[in-house]
Amino acid sequence: GDSVTQMEGPVTLSEEAFLTINCTYTATGYPSLFWYVQYPGEGLQLLLKATKADDKGSNKGFEATYRKETTSFHLEKGSVQVSDSAVYFCALLNYGGSQGNLIFGKGTKLSVKP
Amino acid sequence: NAGVTQTPKFQVLKTGQSMTLQCAQDMNHEYMSWYRQDPGMGLRLIHYSVGAGITDQGEVPNGYNVSRSTTEDFPLRLLSAAPSQTSVYFCASSSTTNEQFFGPGTRLTVL
Numbered sequence: 001g002d003s004v005t006q007m008e009g010p011v012t013l014s015e016e017a018f019l020t021i022n023c024t025y026t027a028t029g030y031p032s033l034f035w036y037v038q039y040p041g042e043g044l045q046l047l048l049k050a051t052k053a054d055d056k057g058s059n060k061g062f063e064a065t066y067r068k069e070t071t072s073f074h075l076e077k078g079s080v081q082v083s084d085s086a087v088y089f090c091a092l093l094n095y096g097g098s099q100g101n102l103i104f105g106k107g108t109k110l111s112v113k114p
Numbered sequence: 115n116a117g118v119t120q121t122p123k124f125q126v127l128k129t130g131q132s133m134t135l136q137c138a139q140d141m142n143h144e145y146m147s148w149y150r151q152d153p154g155m156g157l158r159l160i161h162y163s164v165g166a167g168i169t170d171q172g173e174v175p176n177g178y179n180v181s182r183s184t185t186e187d188f189p190l191r192l193l194s195a196a197p198s199q200t201s202v203y204f205c206a207s208s209s210t211t212n213e214q215f216f217g218p219g220t221r222l223t224v225l
Contacts, residue, residue, distance in 0.1 A: 044157075101162060
């Protein structure tokens, strides 16, 4: 079945450091890919998405490119801030299944120190 | 718009007790779903609904029931709570773009 694998955390960085969180997926067909962010004590929020190969999703300085050849959707940010401390989830949605059933990775906790 | 709302925020139950977690959305979304979040497990789908009167099972449906009598509401019922159901529960609804909007969650502890 479809699955998402993302790097295990926690990840601890200093402010202004470069961030990469790796995400790879297994899916039949052509899934859409998402990054969600969960701030402490809150629900998940969509951070960015890409719906087809070579698409780049971007938001709030974060970017991720849909790489079909490597089945990857790595999250990057050039300069992290303390306010980026959160748990990040990679997810896929495969239209071969039921509408809207996201499959999530296990999440990566990011802590940014001043 | 309030978005997706969930009540209660916190709940403690004893083994064998029953309760209903409430979820409502005011975005007129057809699709709604329930997830549970456990440490190191990510989010796992419990049940989902593609419209009023239609529900289906997700990855981990055992011990939970749902119904969808209106577009707005999608309650999750625990008929006989077990310690294994201690978790954080999230309700979500989906727009036509398939972006899922999540509620703030209910933290449930079963003793």
